[in-house]
Amino acid sequence: MSDKHTVTVTVTVNGQVYTGDCEPRMTLADFLRHECGLTGTHLGCEHGVCGACTVLLDDVAARSCLTFAVQADGARITTVEGLAEGEQLNTLQKSFQEHHGLQCGFCTSGMLMCATELLRENPNPTETEVREGISGVLCRCTGYDSIVKSVMAAAGDQRDAVSEAGSAR
Amino acid sequence: MKPPPFEYRSAHDSTETVELLTEYGDDAKILAGGQSLVPLMNFRMARPSVLIDINQTQDMTGIREDDGHLVIGAMARQRVLERDPTAGVAVPLLPAALAHTGHTTNRNRGTFGGSLAHADPAAELPALLVAMGGELTVKGPSGTRIVPAEDFFLAPLTTTLAYNEILVSARLPRLPSGTGTAVEELARRHGDFAIVSVMAAVHLDSNGRADLVRLAAGGVDSTPIRLHEAESVLSGGTLDETSIDAAATAAADASHPVDDVHGTASYRRDMVRVLVARAIRSAIANR
Numbered sequence: 001m002s003d004k005h006t007v008t009v010t011v012t013v014n015g016q017v018y019t020g021d022c023e024p025r026m027t028l029a030d031f032l033r034h035e036c037g038l039t040g041t042h043l044g045c046e047h048g049v050c051g052a053c054t055v056l057l058d059d060v061a062a063r064s065c066l067t068f069a070v071q072a073d074g075a076r077i078t079t080v081e082g083l084a085e086g087e088q089l090n091t092l093q094k095s096f097q098e099h100h101g102l103q104c105g106f107c108t109s110g111m112l113m114c115a116t117e118l119l120r121e122n123p124n125p126t127e128t129e130v131r132e133g134i135s136g137v138l139c140r141c142t143g144y145d146s147i148v149k150s151v152m153a154a155a156g157d158q159r160d161a162v163s164e165a166g167s168a169r
Numbered sequence: 170m171k172p173p174p175f176e177y178r179s180a181h182d183s184t185e186t187v188e189l190l191t192e193y194g195d196d197a198k199i200l201a202g203g204q205s206l207v208p209l210m211n212f213r214m215a216r217p218s219v220l221i222d223i224n225q226t227q228d229m230t231g232i233r234e235d236d237g238h239l240v241i242g243a244m245a246r247q248r249v250l251e252r253d254p255t256a257g258v259a260v261p262l263l264p265a266a267l268a269h270t271g272h273t274t275n276r277n278r279g280t281f282g283g284s285l286a287h288a289d290p291a292a293e294l295p296a297l298l299v300a301m302g303g304e305l306t307v308k309g310p311s312g313t314r315i316v317p318a319e320d321f322f323l324a325p326l327t328t329t330l331a332y333n334e335i336l337v338s339a340r341l342p343r344l345p346s347g348t349g350t351a352v353e354e355l356a357r358r359h360g361d362f363a364i365v366s367v368m369a370a371v372h373l374d375s376n377g378r379a380d381l382v383r384l385a386a387g388g389v390d391s392t393p394i395r396l397h398e399a400e401s402v403l404s405g406g407t408l409d410e411t412s413i414d415a416a417a418t419a420a421a422d423a424s425h426p427v428d429d430v431h432g433t434a435s436y437r438r439d440m441v442r443v444l445v446a447r448a449i450r451s452a453i454a455n456r
Contacts, residue, residue, distance in 0.1 A: 026170060051272070066203045068200075
């Protein structure tokens with residue numbers, strides 16, 4: 001901590017280390033966007049209602065507008081930019097593309113991060129569980145049906161990939 | 170930047186937190202999960218000049234059983250508590266109530282103690298503590314004191330905590346096996362604060378008479394309320410439609426809701442009647 005008004009924050013985002021000075025009041029969302037230049041994390045309401053700013057903080061989904069950057073010092077963060085494998089969209093992203101899981105795209109990063117945690121914890125969710133899992137993210141295009149379809153299809157694709165890998169062994 | 174400026178301090182344990190609270194006085198606020206405080210700051214409705222972050226503390230996180238009680242550390246994350254097998258068996262109301270508390274993302278960060286200390290009269294955990302007759306352990310400069318749940322909550326967002334005290338844990342009596350529990354909640358959307366919530370626990374003796382009844386409601390007064398009159402109606406008797414209706418009426422009479430944008434006082438009182446009856450029936454059914 002350099003002085004009472006500025007703190008130095010170091011975070012590992014998508015495997016890359018970033019260090020920046022900021023006021024303690026800077027939210028993690030602003031730090032990611034302005035200090036790290038990672039603008040895939042979107043800010044909608046900035047008071048913990050819309051969920052667009054959801055990131056994985058030490059592997060746990062959290063709203064980056066309700067966490068101060070200084071609190072994330074030393075943490076490992078995954079943002080939407082960290083989902084693709086190189087230039088290849090991951091299974092969940094591909095599924096959103098194929099099943100029309102995004103319309104205007106504003107909520108998409110929040111939806112993807114929430115769904116990433118959901119499918120990690122529950123690889124075989126029911127539709128109700130998917131709806132509950134993404135309930136913390138608002139889509140103002142109201143495109144929930146396609147989002148739920150995308151997540152359900154991604155879960156199916158992940159299961160297929162696992163069983164293919166199993167039968168190939 | 171959304172929130173007003175503040176000085177940031179990170180405490181290593183509950184003792185240091187008390188020292189910092191004493192040093193900074195009323196201007197300091199404790200930052201736990203941040204799911205209520207940070208929105209208030211982003212709206213600039215709260216403007217603490219110092220935030221004491223307790224996320225790095227390790228001495229308030231445990232969830233354990235102790236002499237017939239479940240002891241939950243204030244820094245236990247709500248999501249961890251929701252899925253804790255010991256907690257779910259000892260007090261089945263916990264996972265049921267937490268399912269209504271915000272969304273997964275909120276519960277990932279939100280803490281057990283934070284919800285209690287924030288004392289929203291419509292929140293689930295305060296109503297649960299009151300229903301269970303829980304006890305809160307509060308730490309201050311001269312040691313710890315125990316506060317019964319019904320004495321802890323004073324008014325909306327106001328508790329008995331002094332400026333230099335911190336809630337460190339709470340004790341809930343373990344419910345005897347065979348106790349039926351139910352949470353009934355009316356909210357506009359899943360995850361919203363309750364318009365009315367009701368917590369119920371019922372145990373019947375071998376003659377089918379109620380030897381344990383716990384009822385509380387949230388969202389219908391300036392604090393969550395224990396429904397003592399309704400419990401008295403049911404205690405010691407067989408639970409039939411007549412006694413359940415009488416208890417529901419007693420509960421509605423004991424509620425003092427106010428009109429707001431989510432519903433009128435009379436609507437809320439009617440919903441207390443409906444939800445108390447429903448909660449008792451489901452508690453009996455899922456014994």
